[in-house]
Amino acid sequence: MAYFDSASSAPLHPVAHEALRAALDDGWADPARLYREGRRARLLLDAAREAAAEAVGCRPDELFFTPSGTYAVHSGMAGSLAGRRRVGAHVVVSAVEHSSVLHAAHSRVGEGDGPAVTEVPVDRTGAVSPQTYAAALRPDTALACLQSANHEVGTVQPVGAVAEACRAAGVPLLVDAAQSLGWGPVDGAWSLLTASAHKWGGPAGVGLLAVRKGVRFAPQGPVDERESGRVPGFGNLPAIVAAAASLRAVRSEAEREAARLRVLVDRIRARVPELVPDVEVVGDPVRRLPHLVTFSCLYVDGETLLHELDRAEFSVSSGSSCTSSTLTPSHVLRAMGVLSEGNVRISLPSGTEEAEVERFLEVLPGVVAGVRARLGVPAAAREGGATAPDAAASLVVDALGKLCPIPVIELAKVIGDVPVGGTVTVLSDDEAARLDIPAWCEMRGHEYGGRNGTAFLVRRLA
Amino acid sequence: MAYFDSASSAPLHPVAHEALRAALDDGWADPARLYREGRRARLLLDAAREAAAEAVGCRPDELFFTPSGTYAVHSGMAGSLAGRRRVGAHVVVSAVEHSSVLHAAHSRVGEGDGPAVTEVPVDRTGAVSPQTYAAALRPDTALACLQSANHEVGTVQPVGAVAEACRAAGVPLLVDAAQSLGWGPVDGAWSLLTASAHKWGGPAGVGLLAVRKGVRFAPQGPVDERESGRVPGFGNLPAIVAAAASLRAVRSEAEREAARLRVLVDRIRARVPELVPDVEVVGDPVRRLPHLVTFSCLYVDGETLLHELDRAEFSVSSGSSCTSSTLTPSHVLRAMGVLSEGNVRISLPSGTEEAEVERFLEVLPGVVAGVRARLGVPAAAREGGATAPDAAASLVVDALGKLCPIPVIELAKVIGDVPVGGTVTVLSDDEAARLDIPAWCEMRGHEYGGRNGTAFLVRRLA
CATH class of the missing domain: 3.90.1150.10 (Aspartate Aminotransferase, domain 1)
Structure with missing residues (x-):
């Protein structure tokens, strides 16, 4: 077997395995208790926090352990937005953030005076432009979010430049570093940072939330005395210990x-x-x-x-x-x-x-x-080819009810049946067609003529 | 060493250890993925859900895994309250619930039209009376909460009778079963149930939330596709597997x-x-x-x-x-x-x-x-003893600024200095004195005459 999906979840690093085993024996008690099992757990927790903070590049008292990266994102965004309530409720995100960031941003829209969201577009490589990002910041922007690197296509974002723009505008920047933290710290003057241990070979059940001192933050929902009032509930200490140990190990490699x-x-x-x-x-x-x-x-x-x-x-x-x-x-x-x-x-x-x-x-x-x-894709269809002399100048292909990749295949099959300059109209109600018919035109050198309802117009150019 | 604090956190059960070790090898992948590591993880998750549901006494599709018992309580209460928003926002709890329940209930007060909270009192054993509980239910009660057994004194609550009263009033009852689930299922017609694995010898990082079909429930905060939209974030599958296996094991014992x-x-x-x-x-x-x-x-x-x-x-x-x-x-x-x-x-x-x-x-x-x-507690002081013939009929003891147990010790030292029928006034600003001076009177057979600001009046009766 070859497992090529570490961006989804990585197998447990041997160091994580070892640390987890040890911490299960020594770190099952409540670190808030005064007896020796509790004190031992507290020592493990403190050491894990120091190691993780060093890897993140923050102070130990700026770093909080959460039950997942998603939890870190949700609570980091909610706390930051609440802390800046007086400034406004506008949120800036890139259009290619992890769904946890987009869910948290959009789930607040319509909630009373909840925030409007600006999604900063990306180029064809998936990167935001720092200028475009900076232009999206408004006087009522409470929070900006940008991933360190994209989880689906790997593109690294210009976090340093965006952080500078945010700093100039007085807007805190939350960096979702889930995909990159195992490779190195995030440069730039970020205000909040989130990550997830199972992405770097740590165990599931551990996220990180770093909140720089001076960043306004008001934890939302009921809290208790855990994690300085940031993350309620009994912590998953053995997994936290394993997460910190494996982060240190993967960094060294x-x-x-x-x-x-x-x-x-x-x-x-x-x-x-x-x-x-x-x-x-x-x-x-x-x-x-x-x-x-x-x-x-x-x-x-x-x-x-x-x-x-x-x-x-x-x-x-x-x-x-x-x-x-x-x-x-x-x-x-x-x-x-x-x-x-x-x-x-x-x-x-x-x-x-x-x-x-x-x-x-x-x-x-x-x-x-x-x-x-x-799927019955003839090699010839993919090539276009010569047109019959009596070919119609326009054709309609009915692909209604057909799902990806059928509409594009049907289009490719007939594009050779119209002369250069002729058009094919594809009828499709498949969501993917909106993306894939224009992308096909770009790849094959044809002109995409736009969409009218379920009708996609394509002009043969080659 | 003798560890006598399993109500806080129990050491890992050997079955949990074994299951965790196996699941770390087989259950690290994303159970939502279609490849074999994902399918293997999904099988483990499904089996864990079935085992836990059987132990709880609900259907597998009524049971959700959360990152902690506290998370289960917070999200269970929030979802249930939101689902019943039209009915009202009043919450009934017992006065001796776990702090997570009380925090969640009280954290909403004052938030817009947030709920009022009724805390049902308990008797000297720590139990609620079903009649008193039933009388607290109102037409605008959205949710009632009652622990299965108290975490500090062990008293079992009359859940079955309270559940009947709630059912009659059409109010869902959330039972916090954190302390009892390892011992057996919770009887009665509860609507929601919460629990925490590390209390029964499972690993930290796993809570249970059961929501009966038909119970109105609107998950709060941003969600994703995990746990049927109830609990966002990548689940802690190895720990979930270990939690379910150890629950089954402790139940068999x-x-x-x-x-x-x-x-x-x-x-x-x-x-x-x-x-x-x-x-x-x-x-x-x-x-x-x-x-x-x-x-x-x-x-x-x-x-x-x-x-x-x-x-x-x-x-x-x-x-x-x-x-x-x-x-x-x-x-x-x-x-x-x-x-x-x-x-x-x-x-x-x-x-x-x-x-x-x-x-x-x-x-x-x-x-x-x-x-x-x-602490300088003379044995004689604890006994009262004979009074001198010329004793003053009343004394004042100044214990301001002194913390528990000093005010009570000072009281005990002088109670023998006033005649039977005489009074001692204790001046104390210690929070504990409000509880402990009346309790001392009850234990020692004296009369507690009430409190006026920082002055506690005690009349010697024996």
Whole structure:
């Protein structure tokens, strides 16, 4: 088996395993108690907090342990927004934040005088522009949020420059560092930072919330005396100890491991388009996480692709609509305006061997070809080809009720049937078509003429 | 070492240890993913949910895993209150609920049209009366909460009768079963139930929230697709697996172990007042948790007592004011109207040996006597004694600025200096005095004449 989905959850690091085992024996008691089991637990908790704070780059009394990264995001945003209530209720986020950030931002809209949300757009690589981000800050902006690096395409965000803009505007910046904290600290003058241990090989059940001194913060909901009144409930101490120990361990290996995985990912980025026709590799090729790469395959349905890769013993994830419960493509791919069909995200865990990546590159072309063949995608259709002399100048393809990737396949099948300059109108009520028909036009060199309800207009240019 | 504080947190059960170890290898992946590591995690999660639901006595789709018992209480109360917003915002709780319930109830007061809270009083054993509880239900009551058993004194609450009253009034009842779920299911027609794994020997980081089908429930705060939209964030699957496995294990041992510990606790209840003068054993002697007993020692300061017992290798907790960060006595003891000074809670973990209890009974009298001697409590003062013929009919004792147990000790020292029928006025600004001076009067057979500001009036009767 090759598990290539560490961005979703990483297997437990051996150091985490060892620390957890030890802390289960020594750290099960309540660290607030005065007897020796409690004092022992308190020592473990204090040491874990110091280690985690050092890795984050903050003071121990600025760092709080939460039950998950999502909890850290939700409580960090809620506390920060409440602390700045007098300033206003406007929130700025990038359009490609993790769903926990977007949920927290949007869940408040409409709640009394809850905040309006500005989603800063990204370019085709998935990055925000610091200028665009700065322009979104308003006098009533209570909080700005920006991920350190994107979880679906690996693009690193310009956090330092955005932090400067936020500082100039007097707006606190919350950085979701879930994908990058194992690789290194987040530079720049952030105000709040969140992370999740199971992303770096720590155990599930531990998130981090750092709140810089001086940042206005009013914890929301009922609290108790735990975590300085920031996070109520009995803490998960053995897991916290393991999280801190493994963060320290992965950091000590980070430079070497990042260089090694970066080479493997570069190889995937270069080879996949050579080996598989009609593939778009997305995300920034340089300013990116070392271990993560995403590509999309035209005329392929993501769920089947994942299933076939799983049969071939590769575990990967996908942002295709067919792999989501809502049948909508990933909001990240949508914000980037890139193809979503046949989408594959590969995130290599630490220790991934070169041979596993080579085997993936051997297996992938056959798997994609197999899926395409079963969907009835003729090679010729994908090429356009010569047009019959008596071809109609416009055609209509009815793909209503058909899901991704069928509307795009039907379009590709007939584009050669209209002359250059002619048009194909695709009727589709599939959510993914809104993203994938324009992306297909971009990839194939045709003109996308826009959408009118369920009708997508495409003009053949080549 | 003898750890006698399982009501605070129990050491990990061997079955939990074993299950956790296995699940760390098999259950680290995201159970929402389609590849085999994800499917394996999903199977583990489903099996854990079924096992926990069976132990709780509900359907698997009525049971949700949370990051702690406190989280289960907070989110269960918030969701239930929001779901019944149209009915009203009034909450009924007992006065001796766990602080998480009281915090959640009171934290909403004043928030817009937030709920008023009725705290149902308890008798001297710590139990609510079903009639009194029923009388507190109003047409605008959105939620009623009652613990299955008290965490500080072990008294079992009449949940079945209260549940009937709630059902008759159409009010959902949330039962906090944190202290009792390891011993058995909660009888009665409850609507919501909460519990915490580390109380039964499961790992920290796992709470349970059961919400019966048909109960109106609107999850609060941002949600995601986890736990049917009830609990956002990546779940702590290995700990969940361990929690469910250990719940099943402790249940299979519960009947035998309860009978065994009940005998040991009965011995403590009977022997401590014989061995130590001026002790009040509190809580219901019969309708109680099998493993928990609490007593208070006159003229003793709880913090020193805990410290001395720790030196003697016994780990216990206390509801005395001096052991709390706020220097107020336990709200449970206060609601019961019983003595809070020198308070000791003993909660025996499963497997506690008879010899450990015997050693405790050997050690305790000397420890208490030592603390009393250091506080300068003369044995004669504790007895009252004959009065001089020329004694003043009233005395004033100035204990302002003195903390528990000094005001009561000063009172005891001079009560023999006034004749029977005479009065002592104690000046005290200590929070604990409000509870402990009346409790002392009750124990010593004197008349408590009430309080006027910082002046407490006591009339000698014996």
